[in-house]
Amino acid sequence: MLQVRFDGRFDGWRQAARDLLHRGIAPHHVEWLAGDEAGGLFGGHVAPEPIEPSSPVRIPRQLLAELETAARFRTADRWSLLYRILWRVAKGDQTARLVGDADGSELHARIKTIRREMHHLHAFLRFSPITCPSGPDYAAWFEPAHDILTGAAPHFAERMGLHSWLIATPDDAVLWDGDVMHYANPCPAIWRRLAQTAQESGAELWKTYYESTFNPARLNRDVLQNNLPVRFWKNLPEGPLIPQLMSHARAGAQRDGQAERVATRPGKRIERTGQA
Structure with a gap:
């Protein structure tokens, strides 16, 4: 087993992977060590044994983009999966990139997860x-x-x-x-x-607005938590309000089409018309 240590970034992995491909080192002979990550049962860093260099390898640009995105997925085997796919494609096995393949399916699942996590950052x-x-x-x-x-x-x-x-x-x-x-x-x-x-000067105003516009009659807990995962609530100004508003909705506030404090004020009452 060859232990290959790099800086933990995609560019560092790419350079090391290119060298391994050039030397003809198969994926099952490689243990990837990112940054200060401790090695397994095989001791410290072991450099690949020099062998006769192979012919230049051409990798599709789109595949490199896919591998770079998937490299952002935090898991113990992130670098070994990337190299296994890279090796297979370099050897002419294009099915490694397809969803119907075991490696390809995992690759695209990770890409999808990363894109969704980026959306979460942009949104929340x-x-x-x-x-x-x-x-x-x-x-x-x-x-x-x-x-x-x-x-x-x-x-x-x-x-x-x-x-x-x-x-x-x-x-x-x-x-x-x-x-x-x-x-x-x-x-x-x-x-x-x-x-x-850092403190948002308008946080209290925003929380008041959020609470006033929350519609308990249309609360769907599964949809809410799927689109706004619980792990993000603690860092949102309105986050602490959400469990309380959900609790009020389950306790009977869903009969109203607006927040409780709004429903109790004088004026026309908006009755529940359905649940989204």
Whole structure:
């Protein structure tokens, strides 16, 4: 078994994988060690034995894009799956990329998960203004399930004009200075504190609006939790309200087509018309 250590990033893996392909090292002979990850039962780093170089390998550009996306999926075998697919395609087995293949199916499932997690970041991340003169204009804290930050962050650079902003996670962070995006892994402690302590001045107003517009008559718990997973609630201004509003709906508030505090006010009552 050959232990191949790299920096834990896709570019580092790609360079190592290219060298292994060139040397003709099959996937079942390789143990991937990312960053400071401890090795298995085979001791420390072992370099591949030099052999007669093979002919140049051409890999489809689309496959590299798919592998890069799937590499963001956090799991113990993320790098070994990528190399196994890469090896099979390099040997002429294009079925490794297809959904009907075991490896291909896992590849596309991971890509789908990563894209959904990026959507979650775009939808549920909340920036708060920063008053510190030397800090960015806005900061946000987010806890993704996978390594999506560098892939998802350009979305905000394209939409926030010349404003500077910071997104920090438990593992890494990006800082956009209005012109250049700076990436840090691990997340610097000062960036973490800045993102976690940022306060949105309009948070209370937003919570009041959210509570007033919540429609208990149309509550569907499964749909809500599928589109807004529970793990994100704690970092949303309205998050603490959701369990209470759901509890009121189950306790009978679903007969009304508006929040309880609105339903008790004078005026025409909006009765329940159905459940979505």
